[in-house]
Amino acid sequence: MRNIAGAVDISTPALYNHFKDKQSLYIAVITDTFENKSELLLQALTGQDKPIIRLQNFITRLSEVLHDDPDFHRLMQRELLDGDEKRLRYLAQEVFGNSFQHLMNLLIELKPDCDAHSLSVIIIGMVQKPYELNPLDRFFPGSQPTHNTPAHITKQVMAVVTAYLENRP
Amino acid sequence: MRNIAGAVDISTPALYNHFKDKQSLYIAVITDTFENKSELLLQALTGQDKPIIRLQNFITRLSEVLHDDPDFHRLMQRELLDGDEKRLRYLAQEVFGNSFQHLMNLLIELKPDCDAHSLSVIIIGMVQKPYELNPLDRFFPGSQPTHNTPAHITKQVMAVVTAYLENRP
DNA sequence: ACACTATTAATTAACGTTCATTAACCTTCT
DNA sequence: AGAAGGTTAATGAACGTTAATTAATAGTGT
Numbered sequence: 001m002r003n004i005a006g007a008v009d010i011s012t013p014a015l016y017n018h019f020k021d022k023q024s025l026y027i028a029v030i031t032d033t034f035e036n037k038s039e040l041l042l043q044a045l046t047g048q049d050k051p052i053i054r055l056q057n058f059i060t061r062l063s064e065v066l067h068d069d070p071d072f073h074r075l076m077q078r079e080l081l082d083g084d085e086k087r088l089r090y091l092a093q094e095v096f097g098n099s100f101q102h103l104m105n106l107l108i109e110l111k112p113d114c115d116a117h118s119l120s121v122i123i124i125g126m127v128q129k130p131y132e133l134n135p136l137d138r139f140f141p142g143s144q145p146t147h148n149t150p151a152h153i154t155k156q157v158m159a160v161v162t163a164y165l166e167n168r169p
Numbered sequence: 170m171r172n173i174a175g176a177v178d179i180s181t182p183a184l185y186n187h188f189k190d191k192q193s194l195y196i197a198v199i200t201d202t203f204e205n206k207s208e209l210l211l212q213a214l215t216g217q218d219k220p221i222i223r224l225q226n227f228i229t230r231l232s233e234v235l236h237d238d239p240d241f242h243r244l245m246q247r248e249l250l251d252g253d254e255k256r257l258r259y260l261a262q263e264v265f266g267n268s269f270q271h272l273m274n275l276l277i278e279l280k281p282d283c284d285a286h287s288l289s290v291i292i293i294g295m296v297q298k299p300y301e302l303n304p305l306d307r308f309f310p311g312s313q314p315t316h317n318t319p320a321h322i323t324k325q326v327m328a329v330v331t332a333y334l335e336n337r338p
Numbered sequence: 339a340c341a342c343t344a345t346t347a348a349t350t351a352a353c354g355t356t357c358a359t360t361a362a363c364c365t366t367c368t
Numbered sequence: 369a370g371a372a373g374g375t376t377a378a379t380g381a382a383c384g385t386t387a388a389t390t391a392a393t394a395g396t397g398t
Contacts (some may be wrong), residue, residue, distance in 0.1 A: 001384060010348070013386080017347050022384065077250055080304055081243060092308030100309050117311040118299075118325045125298025126291045133290055135249055139261030140269050142286040156287045160333040167332040170358060179374070182360080186373050191358065 001025075030079070030087070033072055037065050038095045045102040051109045052162070058103065059127055059157050063150035066131045073131055111165045126157045170194075199248070199256070202241055203264045206234050214271040220278045221331070227272065228296055228326050232319035235300045242300055280334045295326045 001022055005012040019025035044057040066073050079087065103123070104116035111119075130137070130148050137143045146152055170191055174181040188194035213226040235242050248256060272292070273285035280288075299306070299317050306312045315321055 002382085011350080012384085013350085014348050016385075074250060077246060080301060081246055081250075083304065088304050089308050092305045096305070097309060104311060115325065117309075117313070118316055118321070119329075121299050121302055121306065121316075122295045122325060122329060124302070125294035125296075127294075128298065129294025130287075130290050132249060133293070135252065135257050136261045136265070137290065139258050140266060140286075142273060144286070147287055147290075152287070156284065156291060160288075160291060160329060163333040163336040164329040167336075171356090180376080181358085182376085183374055185359075 027087070030075065030091075033069075033075055034091060034095045037069075037072055038099055040065060041096075041099045042102065045099060045106060051106055052165075055106055055110065055161070056154065056158055058106075059123070059161075060150055060154045062124070062127050063153045066128060067148070067150050070131075073128075077132070114165075123157065123161060126160065127153060196256070199244065199260075202238075202244055203260060206238075206241055207264045207268055209234060210265075210268045211271065214268060214275060220275055221334075224275055224279065224330070225323065225327055227275075228292070228330075229319055229323045231293070231296050232322045235297060236317070236319050239300075242297075246301070283334075292326065292330060295329065296322060 001015055002012050004025070005015050015025070019028065040061055041058060044061040045054055047054055047057060049057065079091065083091070100120060103120045107114055107116045107119050107123075130153055134148060137147075170184055171181050173194070174184050184194070188197065209230055210227060213230040214223055216223055216226060218226065248260065252260070269289060272289045276283055276285045276288050299322055303317060306316075
């Protein structure tokens with residue numbers, strides 16, 4: 001609370017005129033941050049384009065969001081680690097549930113016999129992990145900063161995913 | 170420190186007979202935990218089997234490790250979020266660097282023209298994300314506990330990866 | 339137009355906890 | 369004798385929060 005107050009140049013108790021306590025300030029931050037982002041993702045998934053293009057738009061958008069706003073990513077990871085049940089349920093149902101459902105529908109359109117749920121999780125993992133691993137990756141052999149741009153990630157992920165979607169067993 | 174002391178049934182100051190301070194206790198925990206796991210992964214990658222089988226062994230092993238020891242996963246995520254540069258360098262170079270290098274070599278064997286670094290990160294993402302998303306996923310539509318077993322994850326990830334590896338453009 | 343009042347939002351000072359850590363001392367083996 | 373490992377009590381810092389007070393702003397009756 002002292003740090004936040006300092007960052008906006010007011011005294012610590014003045015914060016309490018705007019937020020009841022630390023918990024409700026935190027929830028306000030979470031709500032504001034996540035609702036903006038989920039709106040962006042939903043747009044990409046529900047456009048007028050062909051399914052494969054919508055998938056690509058989603059991957060690009062998710063990648064951009066993670067790239068442009070590292071705080072969003074950190075906040076998400078922190079919630080996944082330590083969020084209590086109530087907040088996680090809110091995030092799952094009210095914030096990201098809709099996008100996740102649309103992603104699954106999209107994948108079923110593209111490959112009717114696929115396990116849409118598992119595949120959705122896997123795709124999110126492919127996109128997000130480069131950013132997550134970044135602090136470690138900097139010290140890995142073969143690491144290049146260009147590997148963490150949305151364009152590069154989209155290209156790589158799409159290559160893998162389309163190979164799977166077009167694969168007729 | 171109080172909690173840890175309580176968990177091993179000694180008073181808090183008694184901890185200081187065994188660890189200089191909280192920081193060095195934490196580092197001891199990290200070192201112990203991660204060195205065990207990286208050894209397991211390295212074994213899977215460097216066996217006598219055919220490359221594709223070694224890849225599958227790696228995916229299975231990583232999945233098992235994450236599944237059987239949730240504390241390992243949490244510790245890893247926490248380090249990625251908040252670890253200072255020194256600790257991250259140690260983890261990258263001394264603990265996981267070797268495995269990462271072997272994973273890249275393996276992928277180049279399987280698909281010489283691939284971007285081994287990006288693909289390695291992507292594969293790790295596919296395996297790890299189901300566990301990472303688990304707290305949220307429980308509230309998603311279509312979520313099933315069986316989706317988080319090592320066997321299921323290995324199957325799904327291998328299906329996607331082999332489709333990409335076998336894909337001849 | 340103007341005094342009166344209520345609300346909002348800021349300030350300084352302080353309180354009560356919790357936390358990691360240390361000091362001083364005791365017990366028990368070798 | 370002394371090293372190892374335990375205890376209780378105390379210390380100082382950091383943290384979230386409240387109390388008491390004050391300055392500024394908006395609304396209202398005259």
